[in-house]
Amino acid sequence: xxxxxxxxxxxxxxxxxxxxxxxxxxxxxxxxxxxxxxxxxxxxxxxxxxxxxxxxxxxxxxxxxxxxxxxxxxxxxxxxxxxxxxx
Numbered sequence: 122x123x124x125x126x127x128x129x130x131x132x133x134x135x136x137x138x139x140x141x142x143x144x145x146x147x148x149x150x151x152x153x154x155x156x157x158x159x160x161x162x163x164x165x166x167x168x169x170x171x172x173x174x175x176x177x178x179x180x181x182x183x184x185x186x187x188x189x190x191x192x193x194x195x196x197x198x199x200x201x202x203x204x205x206x207x208x
Contacts, residue, residue, distance in 0.1 A: 134180045137205040152184045153194040
């Protein structure tokens, strides 16, 4: 039996509480952003790596526009659970 962690961290892209740790190399199931540690101070930069040509700022705009960090990953995302909404 697995026990879900009570403390979740906010995804830097969609701001839902979906991550086990910050910058932990996880993929958010709500927006499909690969959390490589990029955050607000560097949001406009393109780091390459797991998010390819996408800056965090662009990913946030995409999420607001069509519900995923990139259009091509829309099929992999899901709506946030009530427990994942920031309070």
